[in-house]
Every structure is written in structure tokens, then in C-alpha cells.
Amino acid sequence: MTTIQLNAEILRNLGTLAEDEGMLKRVAKYLRKLVAEKEDSTLMTKEDFFAKIERAEKQPGKSFASVDELDKYIRSL
Numbered sequence: 095m096t097t098i099q100l101n102a103e104i105l106r107n108l109g110t111l112a113e114d115e116g117m118l119k120r121v122a123k124y125l126r127k128l129v130a131e132k133e134d135s136t137l138m139t140k141e142d143f144f145a146k147i148e149r150a151e152k153q154p155g156k157s158f159a160s161v162d163e164l165d166k167y168i169r170s171l
Contacts, residue, residue: 108121
């Protein structure tokens with residue numbers, strides 16, 4: 095099933111349950127549980143953040159004499 099099909103099915107089913115407040119409460123509770131389980135991959139600890147900065151500082155940097163050199167380098171990637 096595609097995302098669009100899944101969205102349509104979920105909305106269709108929610109429409110059916112919309113008349114029953116008890117069922118909607120159960121759905122809302124389950125959705126909160128699913129959202130809590132989902133991990134945010136962008137989150138990191140303070141220690142991880144500073145370790146990442148230290149690793150970046152150890153890597154050699156690049157400098158360019160002109161914008162044209164920079165443009166040429168970017169296009170080569």
C-alpha cells in the first residue's frame with residue numbers, strides 16, 4: 095500500500111469511528127502511544143554534540159581564493 099492509500103484508509107476508518115466518543119478516546123490514546131515510541135533521529139545528548147564538534151575540528155578545512163574556485167569545487171562533488 096502507498097502512503098496515500100494508507101492515509102485514505104485511516105481517514106475512512108476515523109470517519110466511521112467519529113460518531114463514538116469512547117472509540118475516539120481509545121484511538122487518541124493509541125496514537126499518543128505511537129508518537130511517544132517514535133524516535134527523533136536528530137536528538138543527541140550534550141556529550142554527543144560536543145564530541146561531534148571535536149571530530150569536525152580535527153578534520154582539515156578547505157579555503158578558496160575566489161568564488162569561482164569554490165564554485166568549481168562544489169560542481170566537482
